[in-house]
Amino acid sequence: MSVLSPPRRRLDIAAILLTTLTVLCALLWFFPIYWAIITSLRFDQETVTDFALFPKNPTLSAYIFTIENSNLLRWYLNSTITSVTITIITVGVAACTGYAISQLTFPGRKFLWWTILASFMVPVSALIVNHFIIIAGLGLLNSYMGIILPMLLHPVTVIVYKQFFDGLPREFREAAVMDGATEFQLLFRIFLPMNWGVTTALAIITFIGAWNAFLWPFLAAQDETMMTVTVGITAVQDAFGVAYARLLSGAVLAGFPVALAYLLFQRRVTQAITLSAGIKG
Amino acid sequence: MLRNRRNEILVAYILVAPFILIYGWLFIYPTIQMVQMSFTKAPLIGPGEWVGFKNYVRMFKDPTFFKAVLNTAYFVALTVVPGTLVALGIALMVRRLNGWMQSVVLALFFLPYVLPISVVYVIWDWLTNKQFGMLQGPISFFVGEPVNIWRTIPWFMPGAAIITIWWTNGFSILLFLAGLRNIPQELYEAAALDGATRRQMLTRITLPLLWPITVLCLTIQLILQMKIFDQVYLFAVGGRTQATMVMVQYIYEQAFQKNSGGYAATLAVALFVVVLVFSILQFQILRIRGQR
Numbered sequence: 241m242s243v244l245s246p247p248r249r250r251l252d253i254a255a256i257l258l259t260t261l262t263v264l265c266a267l268l269w270f271f272p273i274y275w276a277i278i279t280s281l282r283f284d285q286e287t288v289t290d291f292a293l294f295p296k297n298p299t300l301s302a303y304i305f306t307i308e309n310s311n312l313l314r315w316y317l318n319s320t321i322t323s324v325t326i327t328i329i330t331v332g333v334a335a336c337t338g339y340a341i342s343q344l345t346f347p348g349r350k351f352l353w354w355t356i357l358a359s360f361m362v363p364v365s366a367l368i369v370n371h372f373i374i375i376a377g378l379g380l381l382n383s384y385m386g387i388i389l390p391m392l393l394h395p396v397t398v399i400v401y402k403q404f405f406d407g408l409p410r411e412f413r414e415a416a417v418m419d420g421a422t423e424f425q426l427l428f429r430i431f432l433p434m435n436w437g438v439t440t441a442l443a444i445i446t447f448i449g450a451w452n453a454f455l456w457p458f459l460a461a462q463d464e465t466m467m468t469v470t471v472g473i474t475a476v477q478d479a480f481g482v483a484y485a486r487l488l489s490g491a492v493l494a495g496f497p498v499a500l501a502y503l504l505f506q507r508r509v510t511q512a513i514t515l516s517a518g519i520k521g
Numbered sequence: 522m523l524r525n526r527r528n529e530i531l532v533a534y535i536l537v538a539p540f541i542l543i544y545g546w547l548f549i550y551p552t553i554q555m556v557q558m559s560f561t562k563a564p565l566i567g568p569g570e571w572v573g574f575k576n577y578v579r580m581f582k583d584p585t586f587f588k589a590v591l592n593t594a595y596f597v598a599l600t601v602v603p604g605t606l607v608a609l610g611i612a613l614m615v616r617r618l619n620g621w622m623q624s625v626v627l628a629l630f631f632l633p634y635v636l637p638i639s640v641v642y643v644i645w646d647w648l649t650n651k652q653f654g655m656l657q658g659p660i661s662f663f664v665g666e667p668v669n670i671w672r673t674i675p676w677f678m679p680g681a682a683i684i685t686i687w688w689t690n691g692f693s694i695l696l697f698l699a700g701l702r703n704i705p706q707e708l709y710e711a712a713a714l715d716g717a718t719r720r721q722m723l724t725r726i727t728l729p730l731l732w733p734i735t736v737l738c739l740t741i742q743l744i745l746q747m748k749i750f751d752q753v754y755l756f757a758v759g760g761r762t763q764a765t766m767v768m769v770q771y772i773y774e775q776a777f778q779k780n781s782g783g784y785a786a787t788l789a790v791a792l793f794v795v796v797l798v799f800s801i802l803q804f805q806i807l808r809i810r811g812q813r
Contacts, residue, residue, distance in 0.1 A: 255617075258614070258617060259617065259618065261614070262614040262615065262617070262618065262626060263622075263626060265611070265614065266625075266626040266629040266630055267629065269629055269630050269633075269687070270629040270630075270632065272633075272644050272645065272648055272687070273632060273633065273636075273644065275644075275647075275648065275655060276643070276644040276647065279647060287653065288652070288653045291655070333539045333540050333543065334540075336536040336537070336539065336540070337536065337537050337539075337540040339536060340532075340533045340536040340537045341537070344529050344530075344532065344533040344536075345529065345530075345533075346529065346530045346533035346534065347530070349533070352537060352541075355544075357804070359544065359548060360800075360804075361796070361797055361800030361801060361803075361804060362548075362552070362793065362796070362797065362800075363744075363747075363748050363792060363793060363796040363797075365748045365750065365769050365792070366555070366769075366772070366789040366790075366792045366793040366796070367548070367551045367552065367555065367789070368769075368772070368773070368776075368789075369555065369558075369565070369772060369776045369782060369785045369786055369789055370551035370552075370554045370555045370558070370786070370789075371547065371551055372565070372776070372777075373551075373554070373565070373566060373782070374546075374547070374550075374551060374554075376566055377566075389547060390547055392543050392547065393543070393544070393547060393548055398540065423528070423529065423532035424532065427536075448635055451637065452635075452636070452637040452638065454637065454638050454639060454751045455750055455751060455769075459777070469637075470637035470638070470639045470640070471639065473639050473640070473643060474639045474642065474643075474755060484647045484650070484653075487643050487646075487647070488643060488644070488647060490643070491639070491640040491643035491644060492640075494637055494639065494640050495635075495636045495637060495640040498635045498636065498637070499632060499635055499636065501635070502628075502631070502632065502635040503628065506624070506628065509635070510695055510699075513692060513695050513696070514695060514696065514699045517696055517737060517741065518737075
């Protein structure tokens with residue numbers, strides 16, 4: 241991180257003031273999340289009387305209520321199954337496609353590459369109506385497959401893989417071919433293990449994106465037992481009424497896995513974002 | 522050698538087959554179906570009679586469509602440039618810090634970005650609650666009374682825009698930080714030797730060299746925010762949604778609430794074309810950057 245250090249290191253009042261200001265801004269920026277967590281730890285009647293920065297009587301009662309009175313655990317399971325499946329398929333397919341386009345020569349290669357670049361520009365949200373028609377036609381509404389399928393469109397991951405494989409020296413491939421390695425061995429034993437980092441980064445960002453998806457799961461799963469957690473927590477609002485501790489406990493639980501994924505893999509998330517924006521970070 | 526060559530082609534097709542299958546089925550096919558459907562009077566599910574350009578004529582005479590376009594443009598104007606400026610400011614502040622302090626401060630700024638929109642919605646719905654929301658204190662201080670932001674039309678879009686900036690800014694911050702890291706340190710050292718002040722270093726070195734990243738952030742944000750739906754839908758639900766209608770929301774309403782698939786497809790084609798035009802613009806910018 242030392243590369244990020246400021247050009248000049250001189251202790252002066254301006255610097256101290258700026259640092260203090262930065263920290264204050266960061267705390268203010270974080271405050272909504274903090275306030276949500278704190279409110280979720282209060283008794284429901286106290287959310288409108290206790291405005292202290294720490295709850296006077298911290299309690300998990302809102303969490304217990306939410307888990308007992310909604311399908312939250314089921315939604316969690318749904319979100320986990322769909323997000324993990326989307327991540328595995330998306331990253332796997334992208335690795336194979338990126339490898340083929342980067343390392344192999346075959347008729348239609350250029351055309352395929354340009355199609356992928358072009359599809360990058362197309363708004364998937366314009367396709368919701370027709371995705372709905374396709375998925376409904378197959379009878380896949382309110383099913384895991386129905387939620388998963390339209391969310392497999394991630395041209396960016398292919399582009400990142402292709403560019404990454406492009407950056408590797410040609411000699412690797414040639415030497416391995418000389419040694420009699422088959423094409424599949426090349427990909428799975430040499431090329432993929434060589435960039436485990438990129439794969440992890442793409443997997444984490446795909447998982448976060450899939451977990452957070454709203455519009456498509458909202459359309460595809462109207463049945464309460466098939467909702468993902470991000471959609472589900474907005475569906476309990478009518479049932480719970482104005483009970484913010486309960487609503488917020490659901491929100492905290494829904495956001496927890498992705499926040500944790502980010503905090504554990506901070507560097508990988510940064511890498512995935514800069515790579516997918518086309519910057520060599 | 523010829524055997525190897527044929528083998529290579531075979532392997533290549535096996536590797537790209539799943540991708541082509543998914544894309545053909547879930548991307549190319551629905552796109553064609555959407556265009557075709559936009560010329561019919563189809564309901565959401567089921568066939569419809571061919572009506573030629575009738576839907577397109579209707580669209581250009583539809584006041585709600587124009588309302589939705591204007592609201593989307595207004596939302597884009599409120600988020601893209603202000604959001605990028607805020608991100609630039611935050612990146613410049615974060616860059617000054619070192620070590621663990623930088624990691625912690627960056628994490629605090631970045632965390633909202635990884636949250637689902639529905640979580641963001643619940644958090645801010647509580648903060649802006651008319652009776653008990655923490656933000657009603659400052660709002661009362663400036664306007665004299667608490668405001669029901671999501672039921673007061675002039676407040677709605679700016680409110681949604683501020684939340685969107687809070688939510689999506691982490692992305693731009695990371696891009697700016699990567700850009701700052703790529704500025705050669707020697708430039709600052711040379712400038713320091715020449716007796717340049719901090720302000721001069723900022724305006725003469727940092728900002729000009731960050732320009733390409735700034736353009737990148739602006740275009741990414743522009744394309745993202747044109748597709749706004751979730752926030753506006755969640756905050757408006759139960760209220761007068763017509764007044765704050767945005768483009769994707771109008772497609773949703775026509776398809777899933779009014780059951781007019783044909784007209785919804787027409788609106789989707791319009792969105793498709795608009796986003797495509799701006800994306801091509803973005804692609805050109807990226808290509809120009811890549812060539813240098």
